[in-house]
Amino acid sequence: MIAELGAFSLILALVLSAAQTALAAAGRITGSEPLRRAAEGAAAAVFLAVGGAFAALTTGFVTSDFSILYVAANSHTDKPLIYKIAGVWGGHEGSLLLWCLALTGYGAAVALTGERLPRGLKGLTLMSQGVLALLFIGFAVFASNPFLRLASPPVEGRSLNPLLQDPALAIHPPFLYAGYVGLSIPFSLAIAALIEGRVDAAWARWVRPWALAAWSLLTVGITLGSFWAYYELGWGGWWFWDPVENASFMPWLAATALLHSSIVTEKRGALTGWTVFLALLAFSFSMLGAFLVRSGVLTSVHAFAVDPQRGVILLAILGLAAGAGFALFAWRAPRFAPGGVFAPISREASLVLNNLFLATVAVAVLMGTLYPLVVEAVTGKTISVGPAYYGIVFVPIMAAALLVLPAGPLLSWKRGDLSGVLQRLAAAGGIGLASALGAYLLSDPKHALSALGVGLGAWVVAGALSEVVERGRIGRSSFVETARRLAALPTGAWGMTLAHIGLGLFVMGAAYETAWKLEAADILAPGGDLRIGQYRLTLDHLESVQGPNFTADRTVIRVTRHRRLVCDAEPERRFYPANRQSTTKVALCFEGLSDLYVVAGDTRPAANGQPGQLIRAYWNPWVRFIFLGPVLMALGGLVSLSDRRLRLAAGRRAAAVVQGARA
Amino acid sequence: MIALFSLGLIAAASDPSERLPDPAQEDRARHLFQQIRCVVCQNESIDDSEAGLAHDLRGIIRDQVRAGRSDAEIRRFLVARYGQFILLRPSFSAENAALWLLPFAVLAAGGVYLVLRARGPRPPETPLSARESEALAALVGPEEPPVQPEGERHGFAPTALQEKRDEDQTGL
Numbered sequence: 001m002i003a004e005l006g007a008f009s010l011i012l013a014l015v016l017s018a019a020q021t022a023l024a025a026a027g028r029i030t031g032s033e034p035l036r037r038a039a040e041g042a043a044a045a046v047f048l049a050v051g052g053a054f055a056a057l058t059t060g061f062v063t064s065d066f067s068i069l070y071v072a073a074n075s076h077t078d079k080p081l082i083y084k085i086a087g088v089w090g091g092h093e094g095s096l097l098l099w100c101l102a103l104t105g106y107g108a109a110v111a112l113t114g115e116r117l118p119r120g121l122k123g124l125t126l127m128s129q130g131v132l133a134l135l136f137i138g139f140a141v142f143a144s145n146p147f148l149r150l151a152s153p154p155v156e157g158r159s160l161n162p163l164l165q166d167p168a169l170a171i172h173p174p175f176l177y178a179g180y181v182g183l184s185i186p187f188s189l190a191i192a193a194l195i196e197g198r199v200d201a202a203w204a205r206w207v208r209p210w211a212l213a214a215w216s217l218l219t220v221g222i223t224l225g226s227f228w229a230y231y232e233l234g235w236g237g238w239w240f241w242d243p244v245e246n247a248s249f250m251p252w253l254a255a256t257a258l259l260h261s262s263i264v265t266e267k268r269g270a271l272t273g274w275t276v277f278l279a280l281l282a283f284s285f286s287m288l289g290a291f292l293v294r295s296g297v298l299t300s301v302h303a304f305a306v307d308p309q310r311g312v313i314l315l316a317i318l319g320l321a322a323g324a325g326f327a328l329f330a331w332r333a334p335r336f337a338p339g340g341v342f343a344p345i346s347r348e349a350s351l352v353l354n355n356l357f358l359a360t361v362a363v364a365v366l367m368g369t370l371y372p373l374v375v376e377a378v379t380g381k382t383i384s385v386g387p388a389y390y391g392i393v394f395v396p397i398m399a400a401a402l403l404v405l406p407a408g409p410l411l412s413w414k415r416g417d418l419s420g421v422l423q424r425l426a427a428a429g430g431i432g433l434a435s436a437l438g439a440y441l442l443s444d445p446k447h448a449l450s451a452l453g454v455g456l457g458a459w460v461v462a463g464a465l466s467e468v469v470e471r472g473r474i475g476r477s478s479f480v481e482t483a484r485r486l487a488a489l490p491t492g493a494w495g496m497t498l499a500h501i502g503l504g505l506f507v508m509g510a511a512y513e514t515a516w517k518l519e520a521a522d523i524l525a526p527g528g529d530l531r532i533g534q535y536r537l538t539l540d541h542l543e544s545v546q547g548p549n550f551t552a553d554r555t556v557i558r559v560t561r562h563r564r565l566v567c568d569a570e571p572e573r574r575f576y577p578a579n580r581q582s583t584t585k586v587a588l589c590f591e592g593l594s595d596l597y598v599v600a601g602d603t604r605p606a607a608n609g610q611p612g613q614l615i616r617a618y619w620n621p622w623v624r625f626i627f628l629g630p631v632l633m634a635l636g637g638l639v640s641l642s643d644r645r646l647r648l649a650a651g652r653r654a655a656a657v658v659q660g661a662r663a
Numbered sequence: 664m665i666a667l668f669s670l671g672l673i674a675a676a677s678d679p680s681e682r683l684p685d686p687a688q689e690d691r692a693r694h695l696f697q698q699i700r701c702v703v704c705q706n707e708s709i710d711d712s713e714a715g716l717a718h719d720l721r722g723i724i725r726d727q728v729r730a731g732r733s734d735a736e737i738r739r740f741l742v743a744r745y746g747q748f749i750l751l752r753p754s755f756s757a758e759n760a761a762l763w764l765l766p767f768a769v770l771a772a773g774g775v776y777l778v779l780r781a782r783g784p785r786p787p788e789t790p791l792s793a794r795e796s797e798a799l800a801a802l803v804g805p806e807e808p809p810v811q812p813e814g815e816r817h818g819f820a821p822t823a824l825q826e827k828r829d830e831d832q833t834g835l
Contacts, residue, residue, distance in 0.1 A: 235676075235711050242706050344781035356773040364766035371753075371762045379758065384700050386708070386751025393766050519676035604680075616676040 003068050006056025007147035010097075013049035013104065014137045016042050020107070021130030028123050036119065039126050040111035046133055047101075047108035054101050057094060057146050061087050067153035070094060070146040076159035076578045078549035083160055086170035090160045092294060092310065093146035095173060099290070100136050102181035106210075107133060110185060117206060124192030125185070132184055135317045143313050159578035162550065168228040176221030176248060180286040182214025183255055187283035190276045191325055194332040199272040204265035207279060209641055211262060214282075215255040216637030222248050223630040230627075231586045236517065236597050236618040238626055241387045246369040247289030250362055254282035257358040260351045268348055268413065270339030273329075274355065280329060284322035285362075291315050297373060343415040350408035350416075357401035364393045402456050402507060406463020409496060410470060428466045432459030435508075443516055453511025460504030464497045495640025502632025509593075509625025518619040521601075525610035532617045535596060536560050537569070539615065550574045552585070555600040555613060559589055566591065571600040571615075593624040677710075681718075683725050692728045695737060696721060700751050708751055 020042035027035035057070070061084045066072040074087045074094070089098045107129035114122045140146070163169075186207045193199045225248070230238040239245060258278040265275040291297075295311020342348035368385045375383050406428055410421045422429075436455025440448060469475070471493070472486040520532040524539040531537075538558045545552040552572040559566045569587035576583070589596040597618040606612030683689040696710035701717040709717040709724075720741075727737050741749050753759050 237711070240706070344777075349777075349781075352777065356770065356777065360766050360770040360773070363769050367762050367765055371759075375758065381758075382746065382748040383753050383759070384748055384751050385753055385762065386698070386700065388698060388752035389762070393763070397766065397770060521676035522679050614678065618676065 002056050002059050002063075002065065003147045003149060006053045006060070007145065009049050009052035009056060010137065010141055010145070010147070013046050013053065013100070014134070014141050016046040016049055017104070017130050017133035017137055020046055021127055021134060024123050024127035024130055028120070028127065036123050039123060039130075043104070043111035043126050043129065044108045046130075046137075047104040050097070050101050050104045050137070053147075054088070054097055057097060058085060058088050061085060064157065066155070066157050067150055068146075069148045069150050072150060072154055072157045074160050075157040076549060077156065078578065079159060079165070080548050082167070082170055083165045086164070087160045089173045089177075090164055093140070093144045095177070096136070096140050096144050097146055098173060098177050099181055100133070100140055102177045103129070103136055103184055104133050106182060106185050110188075118202070120196055121189070121192045121203070121206070124195050125188045128188035128191040129184065132188070132321060135321065139310075139313055139317060144310055156578070159549070159576065162574065162576040162579055162581050162583045163232055165549075165576075166228060166232055168224050169232070172221060172224040172228060174221075175217050175224060179214050179216075179218025179221050180248075180251060180289065182210060182217055183251060183283040183286050185210035185214070186258060186279035187321075187325065190279035191328060193276060194325075194328045197332055197335060199265070199276055199336055201266050201269050204262045204272075204275060207275070208259070208262050208266060211255060211258050211279070211282075212637050212641045215252070215259055216634040216641070218248070218252050218255060219630050219634040219637065222252060223627055223634070227627050230623075231588060231597075232583075234584050234586055234599050236519075236620055238623070241368065241385075241390045243369050244293050246365050247292045250365055250369075251282050251285035251289060253358050253362040253365065254278055254285050257355045257362070258282055260354045260358075264348050264351050265339070268340035268342065270342065270348060271352070271355075272336045272339055273333045276333060276336075277329060278355075280322070280325040284318070284325065287314070287318040287322060291318050292369070340414075342413070345411065345418045346416045347408065347411045347413045350404065350411050353404060354401065354408065357397060361394050361397050361401075364390070364397065368393075399453070399456060402460055402503075405460055405500065405503075406466065409464075409467045409500075424470055425463055425466055428459055428462035431462040432456065435459075439512065447515040450511045450515030453515075454508050457504045457506070457508030457511060460507060461501050462504075464500035464504065468497055491643035492640045495636040495638075495643065497636070498639055499633045499636030502629045502634075502636060504629075505625045505632065506629025509622045509629060512622040513620055513626060516621050519617065521614065521616040523604060523606045523612040524615050525606040525608065525612040528606060528612065530615055530617060532596070533619045534561050535566065535617075535619070537598065537615065537617055539613065540568075542613070545572065547574065549578060550576045553600075555615070557587070557598060557615065559596060559598075566596070569596070569598040571598050573600055590624075594619065594621040595623050596620075681721060681725065683729060685729075688728050689725075691734070692721070692725050695724055695728070695734060698738075698751050699724070699741060700749050702745055702749055 020039055023035050023039035023042055026032070027039050057068075059065075060068045060071045061075050062081070064071070064075055064077045064084070066075075070091060070093050071087075074090045075084055079087070087094070089095045107126065110117070110122065110125055110129065114125075117125070189203065189207050189210070193203050222245075225245070226238045229240070230236065258275065258281075261271050261275045261278055264271045291311060291314040294314055297311065340348075368389050372383050372385055375381060406425055407418070407421050410416075410424055411418075432455045434455075435458035436451050439454040440446060440451035443451070468486070471489055472482045474482050477485070518533050520530055522528075522530045524530060524537075526539055526541055529536050529538040536559070538560070540556040540558050543554050543556065545554045552574040554570050554572045557569040557571070559569050567589040569589055571587040572585035574583050574585055575581075584599055584601075587598040589598070595618075597620055599616045599618075601614030601616060603611060603613045677689070677693060683692060693710065697708050699709045699720060701707045701709045701712040701714055701720070703716045704712045704714050707717075709720045724737055724741075727740065732740075738750065747754065753762060755763060
C-alpha cells in the first residue's frame, strides 16, 4: 500500500509540475494575478507531493518492506535505523528522488518567500523551476521509479554496501544534493532575467542569497565526502582528483566564481552578462556531474550505481536544460546594457581577476575529467589523467589566485590604490614569508614548493586578518572607537573574512600534509612494535567483536610517545554477512591538528615465525586544517547569508526614505 | 554523490615483504608506483591498490629498478605492454596538447582581454545628477559625522559620503 501511495504521489508531483510550468507561463502572458498565484501554489504542492513520495519510500525502508524492489536491493533488517534511513539515498532511484525533493523544495521556497521579488521575475523563475522539475520527476516516474514492486518478495534484503554504512556518508548526500540543486535557483533566475531582457543590481541581489546557501551546502557536502574517503578508503588520502570528486568540484568552482562576480553586479551593475553566464554554468555543471556519476562513462575510485541507459536520459536532460539556457544567453545577453566602469586597479578588477583564475581552473578540471572520453571517442585510444596533471595545471594557477587574494578586499571600488594596499599588507606578507621559511627550515625532508604552499596559506589567513585590523583601525584608534567600528561592520564582511581564513587554513593543511606525512608498515606479533615519527605502536592483543550487522576482528594497539600512553588504536577488519563483504575500519588518534592513522591488514607470520598481522600506520600532520578550513568557509557563507536579510530590509527602509524625500 | 567503493583492500604504505633492500631504489620504485595506474581497478595507482595485478606490477617495476633501468625506460616498457592508459600522468604529446595547453590558453586570453580593456579609453567620471545627490543625501542623512578621510594617503580625498558608501559595500 505504502509503495502505491508513494508512486501515486510521485505521479501527482509530475502532473503538478506541468501545471506549475503552464500556470506560470499563462500568468506571464495574460498578466493575470490569480494565475500567477496559482503557479506559486502549484510550486508548493509539487514539493508536498514529492515529500509524500519521499516519506513513503522512507517508511518502506524503516519497516523493511522488501516487496519494494529498491528497498530489497538496499536494505536489511539488521541494519541500524540510521543506515536504514540513509539507504533511501543509497542507490540510484532513491538519490534521484532526493534530488527531486531538493529541487522542488527550492521551487517552493521561491514561491513562498519571494515576496519582494519582482512579479515578472518570480513568475519566470517558477516557470523555469517547473520545467526542471518536470524533467527530473518525469525521469523518476518513467525510467527510475523507486516504487516498483517485486512479485515474490525476498525474506531478507541485500543490504547497503558496508562502505556506505558510515555516519559521515549517511549525511553526505543530503548536503551535496542540497548544494547541487540549490544552484538551480540562480539558473532559473538567470533564465528569467534573460527572458525579461534586463539584468541589474536588484537581480544580482536576488541571486546572491541562493548562490550563497547552495555554495555553503555544497562546501559541507564535498568536505564530508572527502572526510569519508579519508578514513573509510584506508590509505589516508583525502582527494584523488577522481572523476566523481571532480563532478562535485566543478559546480563548486563555478558557484564560487558566481558569488564573487555577483558582488560586482550587485554593487556596481557591471559584469552582468558574465554573472548570468556563471549562474547558468553552475547548475549545468551540477547536471553534468549527475550524468558523469550516474552513467558510468568514467571509471572512478568511487564506483557507483551505474546504469548507461539512464545515463543517456540524464545526458538528454542536461542537453535540453543547459542547451536552452545557453542558447537564450547567446540570443539575449548581447543586449545587456554595459554596467559601471572601473579602473584596472580596483575592487571590481580584483574580483574580475578572481573570476579569471576560477574559470581557468574550472576549465582545467573539466579537461582533466572529460579529455580521456574525447580522446577515446576520436582515436579509440585510452589515456588516464591522474593527480599529476592537476599538480602541474591546477595548483600553479590556484597559487597565483591565492597570491593576489588578500589585496582584493582592501582595494576600494572604482579606483584603488595598490601601493597603499600593499603597505597595509606588509605585515601579512612578512607572516607568509616567515611561515614559508619556517616550514622549509624546520621540516625534514626539505620540500621548497610545499613550504611555499604553507607560506601562501599563512599569507591568505594573515591578509584576511589584516583587513579586519584595517577596518577596525585596531591599534591606531582608541579601544572604544575600534569596538564601534568592528560592531558596525556588516556581517557579510565577517563572512568573507571567515571564508578567506578557512581557505588559507585549508591551503596550509593541504601543503603541509601532502609533503610531510609519514608512513610505516610492518608485520607485528603480539608485543611487537612499529615506530612512526615520535610514536611507538605496540600490538597488544586481538579480539573478536560482534556488531549489529557485522562481525569484526579488532586489533588493540597501544600508542606511546616518549613512553607515555597516547591512545589505544583499535582498527578493525569487519565482515558483513548480508553483503558477504569485508571492510577495514581505520583507527584515528587525534593529536592536536594531526592524526595518527592506523590500519590493520591481513594476518601472516611475523619475522620470528609467530602469527602476526600487517599493521600500517600514517602520521598525517595538520590534516585537521584540511577539513576544518572548508567548514569555516561554509560557516562564512552562512554568516554572510544572515546579512542578506538585514541588508534587504535596510534597502527597503532606504527606498522608503527616498520615496519620502521625493514626496 | 553516492559512492560505492568496490575494493575494500588497500596498500599505500608498502608491504614489508615486497620492499627492496636499498632504500634509494625503494624510494624510486614507490615514486613510480604513484604514477602507474592499476588498470583493472577503478581509479587507483598501483601504490594504493592491493589487487593481484598491482602486486605483480610492483614486482616487475622493483625488479627493473634493481636492474638499474631508468624511470623513462620503465615507463616505456609499461606503455608498450599496456598502452598510454597505464600512465596516470598523461604524456606531453601532440594528441594531449589541448589537455595541457587549454587551461593556460584560457588564462592568457582572459589576461590579454583584461589588459586591452584596461588600456582602453579612461572611464569618464560622471558626476551625480542633482536628483541622485539629493537621494543620496536623504539616504545617508545630513548629520552624518565626517569620517577620518583615509583616502588622503591614496592621493585623493573621498568625501565622507563616498567613504560611507565604501564601508557599506564591504564584503561577500
